[in-house]
Every structure is written in structure tokens, then in C-alpha cells.
Amino acid sequence: MRIKLTVSYDGSEFCGWQRQKNGVSVQETLENALYSLTGEKIKATASGRTDAGVHAAGQVVHFDTQSKIPPSKFYKALNVLLPDSVKVLKSEEAPQSFNAVKSAKKKTYRYSLYNSEVPLPLKERYAYRIFGNFDVEKMKAAASVIEGTHDFKCFSATGGSVKTTTRTVYNITVQENGEDIEVTVTGNGFLYNMVRIIAGTLIAAGQGDITETDIKKAFETNARNLLGKTLPAKGLCLLNVEYT
Numbered sequence: 001m002r003i004k005l006t007v008s009y010d011g012s013e014f015c016g017w018q019r020q021k022n023g024v025s026v027q028e029t030l031e032n033a034l035y036s037l038t039g040e041k042i043k044a045t046a047s048g049r050t051d052a053g054v055h056a057a058g059q060v061v062h063f064d065t066q067s068k069i070p071p072s073k074f075y076k077a078l079n080v081l082l083p084d085s086v087k088v089l090k091s092e093e094a095p096q097s098f099n100a101v102k103s104a105k106k107k108t109y110r111y112s113l114y115n116s117e118v119p120l121p122l123k124e125r126y127a128y129r130i131f132g133n134f135d136v137e138k139m140k141a142a143a144s145v146i147e148g149t150h151d152f153k154c155f156s157a158t159g160g161s162v163k164t165t166t167r168t169v170y171n172i173t174v175q176e177n178g179e180d181i182e183v184t185v186t187g188n189g190f191l192y193n194m195v196r197i198i199a200g201t202l203i204a205a206g207q208g209d210i211t212e213t214d215i216k217k218a219f220e221t222n223a224r225n226l227l228g229k230t231l232p233a234k235g236l237c238l239l240n241v242e243y244t
Contacts, residue, residue: 003071004094005061005078007046009086012125012234016052017059023052026086030061033081038067047100047241048107051193053233055126058089058240062100098243106170106186106242111199112235113181127180128199128235134206136176142205143172143183145215146198154218155198156191157230165191174202184239193230200228 007030015023019031027044034042047060069077074091082088097103112127114120119129146155146169153165169187183199204210210228218226 001066001071002062002064002094002096002098003074004092004098004100005044005063005075005088006090007056007059007061007086007088009056009059010125011050011053011055013085014052016054017046017048017050026050026056026059029083029086030078033078034063034065036081037069037077038065040065040067045100047104048190048238050236050238051233053236055234055237057237059238060100060104060241060243062094062098100241103243104189104241105244106188107190108184108186108239108242109190109195110237110239111183111185111195111231112237113183113199113203115179115181124234126234126237128231130181130203132207134181134203135208136174136181136206138208139174139183139202139206142202142210142212142215143174145212146201147172150219151222152191152194153222154224154227155194155201157193157197162191167191167194169198172198172202196231196233196236197227197229199235200231202228203231204228 009026014026017026019025019028030044042063044061044063071091071093075088078088113130114123114127115130117131149168151165152167167187167189171186173184175182183202185195214226
């Protein structure tokens with residue numbers, strides 16, 4: 001039986017989704033809970049490998065089990081065993097053809113920022129602090145250049161291993177609410193650190209340090225140095241994954 005989970009986690013204390021030798025991962029934490037619950041050594045496959053420090057509101061995971069626990073009850077049983085930093089929001093049976101990675105059609109990430117001279121303790125864990133005057137309209141104009149199907153090699157960090165760097169970004173929204181700014185990006189897939197570089201580039205555009213022409217030239221030449229910096233992981237959250 002194949003089970004599909006929707007999982008939320010605070011990534012602050014984890015080395016990322018994937019099992020690592022140098023730290024505790026979300027995958028290890030979930031698989032340990034599955035072993036305690038079922039007695040089976042289960043491999044949990046997520047829609048994507050979020051990096052160390054990245055959060056998730058709606059990560060999707062699948063696994064196979066021989067357990068007799070009703071699929072719709074799995075989340076309650078797992079949550080008893082999981083720490084407060086990882087919780088399963090929903091569990092359901094999925095067809096054997098379902099694959100959390102390969103079946104995904106769209107993913108949406110949010111990068112959270114706040115504009116303050118002083119670090120705010122209640123925001124620092126989940127948002128990146130900026131300070132100064134930012135032109136949100138310039139950020140939105142830069143976002144419109146990034147939207148679409150491109151070779152996003154210039155928007156990726158070294159260390160990724162993919163067959164192609166072409167991706168489609170369907171939509172980027174920039175919302176300002178008082179001191180808070182949220183950058184939300186929906187695409188068919190993302191390269192290593194891609195959303196964090198997009199967010200850094202939009203901030204630089206809002207500050208007037210990067211122009212729309214710079215972004216277009218970066219696409220043409222794959223020049224990473226024409227774009228903004230890679231923002232810290234703590235501001236990034238995987239909001240949801242769509243399969244239809």
C-alpha cells in the first residue's frame with residue numbers, strides 16, 4: 001500500500017530533508033517514527049530535498065507499507081511519535097503510480113523578509129531582515145523578467161546535479177504589508193538555491209543595484225555575478241506541491 005503524506009516542519013534545527021551523516025534530517029526523523037509505528041524499515045520520498053534551515057508548510061511525501069493502519073489515520077499515529085518541529089497534516093492512500101517527486105506539476109515557495117533597523121526576535125527565525133528604502137514596484141518589474149521559461153543556470157548555486165537547467169516560473173508575486181515583504185514563486189521545479197537567489201535579486205532590484213537589463217543579460221550569458229546574493233535559508237518555506 002502506498003501512502004501520501006502532507007508534512008509541515010520547522011527546518012531551523014535540521015540539516016535538510018535528506019539523510020546526512022553530519023546532522024539530523026527531516027527524512028531520518030520521519031522514517032524513525034515510521035519504524036517505531038510499523039516495525040518496517042521504510043524509505044520516505046519527498047517532493048524535493050529542502051536544504052538545511054529551510055521550512056515547509058506543505059511538503060508531500062510518499063512511502064510503501066504493509067501496515068494495517070487505515071491510511072487516513074496514519075497522520076494521527078505518526079504525530080504522537082514526531083517532535084514538535086515535524087508534524088503530518090494529512091495522510092491518504094495513493095495509487096502505486098503516484099510518486100511525490102515525478103508526479104509533481106508545480107511547487108510554490110515563499111521567501112519572507114522584514115524591513116527593520118533592529119533585529120526582531122519574533123521574526124528572526126523565519127524571515128530575513130533588510131533595512132532601508134525599497135521600491136517594491138521595481139521588485140515587481142524585475143520579477144516579471146524572471147517569469148517564464150528560461151535557462152536558469154545563472155540563478156543556481158554550484159553543487160547541484162541536474163540534467164537540464166531549464167525551468168518554467170509561472171508566477172512571482174511581491175507583497176508588502178507594513179514592514180513585511182513576501183516573495184512567492186511558483187514553478188515546475190527549482191535548481192539548487194534558485195528561489196533564494198531570485199529573492200536576493202529582487203531585493204537588489206528594489207534597492208536600485210540591479211536593473212531589468214542586468215537580469216536579461218544574466219540569462220543570456222549565465223553570469224551569476226550580475227544577480228543578487230543568495231539569501232539565508234531561514235526565510236524560505238515550501239508552501240505546497242500540486243499534482244494536477
